[in-house]
Amino acid sequence: MKLEELSKSELKIRYDELNSKYEEYKSQSLSLNMARGKPGSDQLALSDGILDPALLGNFKASDGTEVRNYGVLDGIPECKAIFADILSVKPENIIVFGNASLTIMYDYVSQCMVFGAGDGPWAGKKIKFLCPVPGYDRHFTILEHFGIEMINVPMNENGPDMDLIDELVKDESVKGVFCVPMYSNPTGITYSDETVRRFASLKPAAKDFRVIWDNAYCVHHVKDNHDSLLNIFEAAEEYGTEDFFIEVTSTSKISYPGAGVSALAASSANIAAIKSRMNAQTIGYDKINQLRHAAFFKDIDGINAHMKKHAEILKPKFECVIEAFEKNLAGKGIAEWTDPNGGYFISLNVMNGCAKRVASLCREAGVTLTGAGATFPYGKDPDDSNIRIAPTFPSLDELKKAVDILCLCVEIAAIEKITA
Amino acid sequence: MKLEELSKSELKIRYDELNSKYEEYKSQSLSLNMARGKPGSDQLALSDGILDPALLGNFKASDGTEVRNYGVLDGIPECKAIFADILSVKPENIIVFGNASLTIMYDYVSQCMVFGAGDGPWAGKKIKFLCPVPGYDRHFTILEHFGIEMINVPMNENGPDMDLIDELVKDESVKGVFCVPMYSNPTGITYSDETVRRFASLKPAAKDFRVIWDNAYCVHHVKDNHDSLLNIFEAAEEYGTEDFFIEVTSTSKISYPGAGVSALAASSANIAAIKSRMNAQTIGYDKINQLRHAAFFKDIDGINAHMKKHAEILKPKFECVIEAFEKNLAGKGIAEWTDPNGGYFISLNVMNGCAKRVASLCREAGVTLTGAGATFPYGKDPDDSNIRIAPTFPSLDELKKAVDILCLCVEIAAIEKITA
Numbered sequence: 001m002k003l004e005e006l007s008k009s010e011l012k013i014r015y016d017e018l019n020s021k022y023e024e025y026k027s028q029s030l031s032l033n034m035a036r037g038k039p040g041s042d043q044l045a046l047s048d049g050i051l052d053p054a055l056l057g058n059f060k061a062s063d064g065t066e067v068r069n070y071g072v073l074d075g076i077p078e079c080k081a082i083f084a085d086i087l088s089v090k091p092e093n094i095i096v097f098g099n100a101s102l103t104i105m106y107d108y109v110s111q112c113m114v115f116g117a118g119d120g121p122w123a124g125k126k127i128k129f130l131c132p133v134p135g136y137d138r139h140f141t142i143l144e145h146f147g148i149e150m151i152n153v154p155m156n157e158n159g160p161d162m163d164l165i166d167e168l169v170k171d172e173s174v175k176g177v178f179c180v181p182m183y184s185n186p187t188g189i190t191y192s193d194e195t196v197r198r199f200a201s202l203k204p205a206a207k208d209f210r211v212i213w214d215n216a217y218c219v220h221h222v223k224d225n226h227d228s229l230l231n232i233f234e235a236a237e238e239y240g241t242e243d244f245f246i247e248v249t250s251t252s253k254i255s256y257p258g259a260g261v262s263a264l265a266a267s268s269a270n271i272a273a274i275k276s277r278m279n280a281q282t283i284g285y286d287k288i289n290q291l292r293h294a295a296f297f298k299d300i301d302g303i304n305a306h307m308k309k310h311a312e313i314l315k316p317k318f319e320c321v322i323e324a325f326e327k328n329l330a331g332k333g334i335a336e337w338t339d340p341n342g343g344y345f346i347s348l349n350v351m352n353g354c355a356k357r358v359a360s361l362c363r364e365a366g367v368t369l370t371g372a373g374a375t376f377p378y379g380k381d382p383d384d385s386n387i388r389i390a391p392t393f394p395s396l397d398e399l400k401k402a403v404d405i406l407c408l409c410v411e412i413a414a415i416e417k418i419t420a
Numbered sequence: 421m422k423l424e425e426l427s428k429s430e431l432k433i434r435y436d437e438l439n440s441k442y443e444e445y446k447s448q449s450l451s452l453n454m455a456r457g458k459p460g461s462d463q464l465a466l467s468d469g470i471l472d473p474a475l476l477g478n479f480k481a482s483d484g485t486e487v488r489n490y491g492v493l494d495g496i497p498e499c500k501a502i503f504a505d506i507l508s509v510k511p512e513n514i515i516v517f518g519n520a521s522l523t524i525m526y527d528y529v530s531q532c533m534v535f536g537a538g539d540g541p542w543a544g545k546k547i548k549f550l551c552p553v554p555g556y557d558r559h560f561t562i563l564e565h566f567g568i569e570m571i572n573v574p575m576n577e578n579g580p581d582m583d584l585i586d587e588l589v590k591d592e593s594v595k596g597v598f599c600v601p602m603y604s605n606p607t608g609i610t611y612s613d614e615t616v617r618r619f620a621s622l623k624p625a626a627k628d629f630r631v632i633w634d635n636a637y638c639v640h641h642v643k644d645n646h647d648s649l650l651n652i653f654e655a656a657e658e659y660g661t662e663d664f665f666i667e668v669t670s671t672s673k674i675s676y677p678g679a680g681v682s683a684l685a686a687s688s689a690n691i692a693a694i695k696s697r698m699n700a701q702t703i704g705y706d707k708i709n710q711l712r713h714a715a716f717f718k719d720i721d722g723i724n725a726h727m728k729k730h731a732e733i734l735k736p737k738f739e740c741v742i743e744a745f746e747k748n749l750a751g752k753g754i755a756e757w758t759d760p761n762g763g764y765f766i767s768l769n770v771m772n773g774c775a776k777r778v779a780s781l782c783r784e785a786g787v788t789l790t791g792a793g794a795t796f797p798y799g800k801d802p803d804d805s806n807i808r809i810a811p812t813f814p815s816l817d818e819l820k821k822a823v824d825i826l827c828l829c830v831e832i833a834a835i836e837k838i839t840a
Contacts, residue, residue, distance in 0.1 A: 036490065044479075044488040051473040051708075059464075068464040070456065070677040098518050099706045106701040114533045114543055114566065123534055123543045138703075145700035146534065257490040259708040280565035281526040283558075286519045286706070288471075288679040 002333035003414055015415045022365060022408045025401070030366030032402040037185070037344035038393040039253055039310070046309050047255040047296070055295040056288065067287035073278055074271075075263070076287055078294035083263035085300035086218055087247060088231045093265050095274060098285045101248040101262040105178075105212055106142050108246055108264075111277055112175070112210065113146055118243075119208035122148075122175065130168055130177040132160035134347060134375030134386045136185040139178040139214065143377070148175075150377035155187055159195035169204035176210040182229040183217035186375050186388035187347040188340020190227035200235035202244065213247040219307050220253060221342040222314045233265070242267035251293060253310075253344065254303060261286075261293050311342075317391040321346050321403050328407035334414035337389075346389040347375075348406075354413040355384045361409035367402045422753035423834055435835045442785060442828045445821075450786030452822040457605070457764035458813040459673060459730075466729050467675040467716070475715040476708065487707035493698055494691075495683070496707055498714035503683040505720035506638055507667060508651045513685050515694060518705045521668040521682040525598075525632055526562050528666055528684075531697055532595070533566055537628035538663075542568075542595065550588055550597040552580035554767060554795030554806045556605040559598040559634070563797070568595075570797035575607055579615035589624035596630040602649040603637035606795050606808035607767040608760020610647035620655035622664065633667040639727050640673060641762040642734050653685070662687035671713060673730075673764065674723060681706075681713050731762075737811040741766050741823050748827035754834035757809075766809040767795075768826075774833040775804045781829035787822045 003011065059068050061076035074080070075096025084091040097104050113123045128149040131140060135155075143150050151168060153160045160179065168174055177199075181191040191199075199211060213232055221227070236242045245267070251260035266274065297303050322339050325348070329335040337348045350358050355372035362369050370388040373379040389406075391399055426434065479488050481496035494500070495516025504511040517524050533543045548569040551560060555575075563570050571588060573580045580599065588594055597619075601611040611619075619631060633652055641647070656662045665687070671680035686694065717723050742759050745768070749755040757768045770778050775792035782789050790808040793799040809826075811819055 038490050041486070041489075044486070047488075048473075051476065053468075053471040053473070056471065066461070066464070068467075068676045068679060069461075070458050070672075100702050103702050110530055110534065114530065121543060123541060138700075141700045145697070252490075256488045256708065258492075258704050259488060259706045277565070280558075280561045282520050282523050284678050286679045286709070288676065289706070289709075 001331065003411070004333055004418055008419065011415050011419055015412065018408050018412050018415070022361070022405070022412060025405050025408070026365045028366070030401065030405075032366060032394055032398050032405075033368045034390050034394065034399070034402055035368045035370050036393065037253070037390045039257060040313065040393055040395065042313050043310055043392070044256060046306065050255055050292050050296040055292055057295070061287065061291055065287065067291045070283050072284045072287055073275060073282070075285070076290045076294065079261060079290040082294055082297060082299060082303065083249070083265070086303060087215065087249060087263075087265045089233055089265045093233070093268065093271055095264045095271060095278070096285065096290055097262045097264060099258060099260055099262065100252065101214065101216065101250040102138055104248050104262055104264050105139070105214065108212065108274070109142055109146055109148070112208070115277070117208035117210055119206070126173045128171065128174045130160075130165060130174060131377050132177070132179050132184075133377070134186050134381075134388070135178070136180055136214070137370070137374040139212070140377045143178065152377060152382070155184065155189070157189055159189070159191035162195055162198040165202070166198075169202055169206070169209065172205040174204065175206050175208060176212065178212045178214065180214045180216060181232070182215055182227065183220055183340055183343025185216070185343065186345040186386075188338045188343045188345055190229055193230045196230040196232055197235050200232065200241055201239045202241065204244075209244050211245050213245050215247055215249045216253070217343040218249050219303055220310070220344070221307060222311050222318050223341040225341060227341050233267075243269055246270065254306060255293060255296075259289070261290055314392060316396055317399055318346065320396060320399050321389055321391045324400070324403040324407055328404075329410060332411065332414070335410050344390060344392055346391060348387045348389055348410075349385045350387060350410050351414045351417055352383045352385050354410070354417055355381060355387050357413040357416065358387060358406070358409045361412060362406055365405050365409070367405045369406070421751065423831070424753055424838055428839065431835050431839055435832065438828050438832050438835070442781070442825070442832060445825050445828070446785045448786070450821065450825075452786060452814055452818050452825075453788045454810050454814065454819070454822055455788045455790050456813065457673070457810045459677060460733065460813050460815065462733050463730055463812070464676060466726065470675055470712050470716040475712055477715070481707065481711055485707065487711045490703050492704045492707055493695060493702070495705070496710050496714065499681060499710040502714055502717060502719060502723065503669070503685070506723060507635065507669060507685045509653055509685045513653070513688065513691055515684045515691060515698070516705065516710055517682045517684060519678055519680055519682065519709075520672065521634065521636065521670040522558055524668045524682055524684050525559070525634065528632065528694075529562055529566055529568070532628070532630070535697070537630055539626070539628035546593045548591065548594045550580075550585060550594060551797050552597070552599050552604075553797070554606050554801075554808070555598070556600055556634070557790070557794040559632070560797045563598065572797060572802070575604065575609070577609055579609070579611035582615055582618040585622070586618070589622055589626070589629065592625040594624065595626050595628060596632065598632045598634065600634045600636060601652070602635055602647065603640055603760055603763025605636070605763065606765040606806075608758045608763045608765055610649050613650045616650035616652055617655050620652065620661055621659045622661065624664075629664050631665050633665050635667055635669045636673070637763040638669050639723055640730070640764070641727060642731050642738050643761040645761060647761050653687070663689055666690065674726060675713060675716070679709070681710055734812060736816055737819055738766065740816060740819050741809055741811045744820070744823040744827055748824075749830060752831070752834070755830050764810060764812055766811060768807045768809055768830075769805045770807060770830050771834045771837055772803045772805050774830070774837055775801060775807050777833040777836065778807060778826070778829045781832060782826055785825050785829070787825045789826070
């Protein structure tokens with residue numbers, strides 16, 4: 001039954017009931033964290049075999065390169081090959097970088113500020129980017145850092161509102177879009193084929209339009225019936241728009257976050273431009289770590305087999321959250337949530353105006369959530385409704401408690417709103 | 421006897437003699453490389469113990485941080501402590517980065533282009549940097565990449581010509597200096613205490629003046645009677661100029677080039693500014709590699725003991741070059757060279773107008789040198805005289821041959837010039 005249909009006295013009874021449970025949790029001085037998309041320690045242990053020095057053999061890459069010494073700008077061949085398979089592009093369209101795709105994206109935007117992307121430097125000009133919302137806070141941080149104006153574009157179950165994007169890109173100062181096309185952060189949805197094709201067929205006014213296609217969760221399936229994403233470069237080829245797309249990914253959530261390997265895929269023209277910049281920036285990234293990864297995973301089958309092990313650990317955690325939501329929140333008209341097939345997040349929309357209150361109630365009870373608003377540019381959720389749930393880091397026992405508390409807080413905040 | 425004092429016929433005899441030796445070498449189809457400051461394979465092997473996973477224990481840094489997961493912007497404490505000892509600064513003035521100090525320097529200049537260093541962005545303005553010459557080509561590449569005008573400042577045996585620098589920094593568009601203060605690349609000299617103090621007491625017109633103090637060879641002694649460098653931050657404290665200096669170093673030539681750890685030391689104000697930028701750029705650098713390094717080297721004594729092993733390998737190589745120069749070139753009035761106590765290079769000045777010819781003769785005989793001119797901004801050595809010798813990569817046997825050929829070429833080119 002919807003809470004709004006309850007009488008004032010029924011709501012009061014319910015509120016007291018919830019509050020006494022909440023106070024009980026509070027007295028336990030818990031410390032539970034669902035804030036960031038961090039793998040749990042059992043997930044980290046899956047990759048410990050990667051540290052075996054025997055994997056490095058005689059320290060030679062497949063082309064004979066000594067991985068302990070200087071050299072190789074764009075990655076050793078076996079590492080490029082794996083990323084090429086993961087992203088379904090040719091190895092020559094791959095550059096292997098350091099430990100973080102975030103740094104690749106930052107550097108790409110930074111380069112656009114100083115040198116531009118074919119139509120003059122962005123620095124000193126009014127530059128706007130489109131941001132599908134809710135989205136990834138660290139994308140917004142990069143854009144805000146560079147003073148790039150962010151424009152919200154609502155997400156639906158097929159991806160961003162493409163009609164709106166079609167309209168917005170007619171403005172020449174709109175230079176790009178930041179997006180997570182597969183198992184989107186935080187909604188967990190994957191862009192439909194139609195959405196990908198509409199990205200490929202965009203007709204922006206800006207000649208130097210760039211879509212940062214952050215394919216962070218490209219092999220990160222949780223359920224057996226997993227999503228698949230249309231290859232953006234294949235779609236773009238039809239329209240001759242390959243230069244619009246800068247795709248990135250990493251092994252952060254395959255091997256180790258912070259000690260993995262990242263990669264970029266792009267058109268030949270963009271690869272050449274980026275390599276020319278890298279030539280001033282580095283002598284080469286960590287090839288020992290590249291060889292370690294290539295030797296441990298071997299190929300795309302090795303990656304997929306490894307991701308199944310992650311999925312076995314993650315599946316019960318995702319189910320735990322969804323089951324708790326179903327049990328405690330369904331039918332009450334106070335929350336909606338996504339039930340993704342992969343990725344690292346579940347997106348929860350509580351009643352408008354309640355997200356900050358829910359996060360604050362949770363915090364008081366020892367449950368840390370991603371800050372309410374963080375999934376929107378400038379930290380401003382216009383509806384104060386979205387909460388990103390990161391179920392991966394806590395143990396299953398901790399998670400059960402944390403979600404239980406979260407559900408209490410969602411309902412408490414809703415009753416407070418209804419009765420205000 | 422000086423070649424210039426020989427008669428034409430004596431020179432002809434000498435030239436034919438040299439040429440027949442040269443042709444003999446040429447017929448051997450050699451492939452010897454003295455181009456880059458790369459450690460040899462025996463040096464690489466010194467660090468292979470660093471790959472032992474046992475060093476990583478339970479994957480916890482000294483402050484309890486799980487090194488396999490996300491987090492820690494500025495480095496794990498034990499790694500910061502080692503760099504703090506290496507550079508004689510406080511750990512809170514250290515940031516540990518990724519695998520390359522080159523990238524730190526590039527990023528620093530890039531940040532200055534977009535945001536500046538306290539007096540507005542550099543992009544779009546006329547910006548000049550002073551470049552002690554001969555110097556490090558990759559510094560010049562960064563500056564050229566960003567369109568920063570480079571001004572040559574001659575090096576002497578105590579460092580750059582500080583009288584000239586005092587004059588040049590009166591120009592407000594002169595925003596900084598790039599230098600290698602210890603075992604300078606390529607001369608191998610170390611800045612005298614007086615030179616360091618004059619850097620510390622500079623009175624530049626630019627408020628946002630920055631000296632990139634690339635202390636790449638800070639512990640890289642070759643001879644027992646090694647140099648020491650005055651601490652720039654201690655000197656700067658006297659004059660209140662700490663903010664002018666950005667010091668970088670790395671373990672590239674301590675552990676592995678390309679798979680080491682780099683670090684920056686700076687004033688508290690600069691550290692805060694850099695961390696604020698890093699907050700948008702990364703979640704953190706590779707902490708597994710940081711812990712590996714800290715556990716392997718333990719402390720500054722461990723570093724110094726390890727560098728002694730490098731020195732044992734490098735000392736005969738440096739001696740081999742110097743001995744060959746003494747034997748083949750001394751007293752002929754055709755070449756001068758440095759005899760450094762550490763670092764990776766020996767600087768050779770041949771007769772004006774001969775460096776390119778020497779490099780080309782060497783190349784034809786299978787000996788690769790750093791491109792003539794590379795030690796000057798824009799690749800333009802005004803005297804066409806300087807050649808950087810990198811004696812570390814070839815084996816001692818190869819090196820002997822390579823230097824022998826080099827000496828032949830220096831004398832051949834000199835006779836060609838004298839008799840032209």
